[in-house]
Amino acid sequence: MAVTISMGSGKGGTGKTTLLCNLALLLAKKGKKVCLVDLDIGGADIHLLFGLFEPKHSLTDFLNRKVDSLTEVVHTFYSFYGLQIIPGTGSTLQTANMSFQEKQRLLRAISALDADVILMDVGAGTSYHALDFFMFSDIQLCVTMPEPTSIIDLYSFLQLATIRKVLGSFLTNSEVGHMLRKHTFSTLxxxxxxxxxxxxxxxxxxxxxxxYFHPLLVINRDTPNARVNKTKLKQLVAKYLGIDIPQLGEIPEDAAIQDALRAYMPVCELSPEAPAAIAIIRIADKIEKLIGLFGDRSHNSTS
Structure with a gap:
């Protein structure tokens, strides 16, 4: 069974997609069978970061039932260690209004993919789709930049994610579940x-x-003069949301990232000695260890 990893953020422009593409590449380079799924509804662009401009199929074809199986949408990059991607939908009205049944069909299909690791770019923001895709995975990663506005957006994202998590813990037909779903909440x-x-x-x-909800935090585009108070953020989340957000790593501001985007290559492949690439490689090593723990758990449960 594949280990699923989702990545979200409170706002766009945090470098979430770039980070996810590099992590997917590094895990594939380590010999894992990796599938990267672009669930960024309305802003799907993962395929562009690998130089694929016109994919034969996209997630839209699966949602519209133009293809029978999600595997028909998979594109394999043999030049990138066999990394597989499922290109996203782009902005379509049907996707934006995806029903609960359609969403469940999609998530079942993702779970059934033949892979060791499935990474999902859930898109930025706090739509129901983004939150549900984020909470669906075994491991959740969240990305922010060291700016006050970005930190506030991340806190809002985590707050709504915890609310969504709590609501999902009650059966729809239970008394509490029925009552909660009749209301809209702004705080936990x-x-x-x-x-x-x-x-x-x-x-x-x-x-x-x-x-057991502990999203792992990555600070992107970090600088020596960054104003973010990481300790204060953790205290705020612990006090008001009741969760811990362990820090997975910090990625420094680095011009090599833009060079890699222009070359349509992950920076860890184009410039592995660049400071940002070195930081991402360290993050990938930590994630590989976490994946190993999930693998041990699955083995023990079937022994």
């Missing part, structure tokens, strides 16, 4: 209060649903 505290008001003990259950 509001969810806890209404859950407990509806049924005694529901708040504790909601809090338990967040026990």
């Amino acid at each position: 505290t509001e969810v806890f209060e209404l859950a407990e008001k509806t049924q005694e003990g529901a708040k504790a259950k909601a809090q338990r649903s967040l026990h």
Whole structure:
């Protein structure tokens, strides 16, 4: 069974897609069978970063049932260690209004892909689609830049992700689940209060649903003069969201990234000695170890 990894961010322009493409390449280079799925609805461009301008098929063809299987949409880059990608949909009305049943069909198809690792670019922002794709995975990564506005957007993204996680912990036909789905929430505290008001003990259950939710944080385009207070961010998230966000790494501001984008190649392949590439390689090493832990878990559960 593949280990699934999703990557999200509170806003666009954080370098999320570039980072994900490099991580996918590095994991493929390590000998893993990797599939990179572009779920960035309305902003799908992963294929462009590898120099693929007109893919034969895209996710739209699967959603429109022009192809029978998601595997028909897969494009394999033999020049990039056999890395596979599923190009995204672009901006289509049907995709934006994807129904619950269509979303579940897509997620089942992603789970069934023949791969060791599946990486998903869920897009930036806080749409239901982005949040659901983000929460679907085994491992969640989130990216921000060291700017106050970017940090605020990340906090908002994580807040809505935790709310979505808690809501999903209650069955739709349960009393609490039915009540919660009738309301719109702006804070996690509001969810806890209404859950407990509806049924005694529901708040504790909601809090338990967040026990294993630990999105891994990457600071991108970091500089020596960065104003972000990483300790303060972790304290804020722990206090108001009840979760921990372990830091996976920091990627320095580096002109080599733009050079790689212009060359339609991941920076870790074009300029592996560049500071940004070295930082991403370190992050990939940590992720490989996490993937190994999930593999051990799966082996133990079937022993």
